[in-house]
Amino acid sequence: MLDKLAVGLHDRMVAAGVEKAPSAAVIKYAFDILTNTLSAAVAALIIGAFTGEFRSTCFALLVLAVIRYMSGGYHLRSSLLCATVSTLTLAAIPHVPVADAWMPYLTGFAVIMMLIFAPANYDTYATLPARYYPLLKVLSALFAASNFLVHSDIMTVVIVLQSILLLFKEGGEAE
Numbered sequence: 001m002l003d004k005l006a007v008g009l010h011d012r013m014v015a016a017g018v019e020k021a022p023s024a025a026v027i028k029y030a031f032d033i034l035t036n037t038l039s040a041a042v043a044a045l046i047i048g049a050f051t052g053e054f055r056s057t058c059f060a061l062l063v064l065a066v067i068r069y070m071s072g073g074y075h076l077r078s079s080l081l082c083a084t085v086s087t088l089t090l091a092a093i094p095h096v097p098v099a100d101a102w103m104p105y106l107t108g109f110a111v112i113m114m115l116i117f118a119p120a121n122y123d124t125y126a127t128l129p130a131r132y133y134p135l136l137k138v139l140s141a142l143f144a145a146s147n148f149l150v151h152s153d154i155m156t157v158v159i160v161l162q163s164i165l166l167l168f169k170e171g172g173e174a175e
Contacts, residue, residue, distance in 0.1 A: 003028055032079055040083045044090035056094035056154055063158040064090065071118035071140035074168040089161070098153035106156050107147040113163030114140040120166040 003024075013021035022030075041061055048057025076082040098106065118140040119133050128136075144159045 005031065036079045036083050036086075040086035040090065043083070043087040047087070047091035048094065051091070051095070053094035057090060059152070060090055060093040060154050060158055063155050064162065067140060067143055067159055067162045070136050070143060071114055071162060071166060072120040072122040072136075073162060073165040074121060093154055093157050093161075096153070096157050098156045100151075103151060103153065103156050104148065106160050107144065110144040110147075110156075110159040110163040111141050113166060114144050114159075117163070117166035121169065 005028075007024045009027050010021060010024040044057055044061060045054065048054045076085060115137060119136040122128070122133065122136070123130065144163070147155045147159060
């Protein structure tokens with residue numbers, strides 16, 4: 001279905017005279033990313049609503065989207081696997097308690113990991129020039145460090161999980 005939609009959109013762009021129309025394959029890839037992201041988010045929010053953690057799931061989704069955008073990370077090869085893992089992870093995060101005494105240590109760990117490894121795998125998926133990578137590193141660390149003020153167990157779980165995902169390269173092996 002996405003193939004047909006991508007080809008149709010590409011053909012309409014060419015017919016309309018768009019000089020640098022993306023190929024149907026590029027359009028399909030964009031549709032894949034969009035449907036994968038939306039399906040995981042919607043499914044996690046539905047689960048969150050059923051478990052009484054809708055607002056917490058929204059917050060986890062927001063935190064993950066922001067930190068993931070800034071720090072990059074590992075991408076699964078299968079869209080279906082990615083959507084499934086993302087959904088289950090986002091739905092589980094609000095149910096993971098973090099002791100108040102552990103939050104500063106876990107947040108500090110995440111900040112250090114961001115300073116060392118972010119942005120990870122960014123050159124594979126993003127079009128941002130490499131000269132901005134040091135800024136992304138600092139922004140990732142600052143965002144993670146904001147949990148020292150927010151003091152949220154949900155944010156703690158998200159930033160620690162994301163910081164660990166920075167260790168993995170696209171082939172699946174750890175750095």
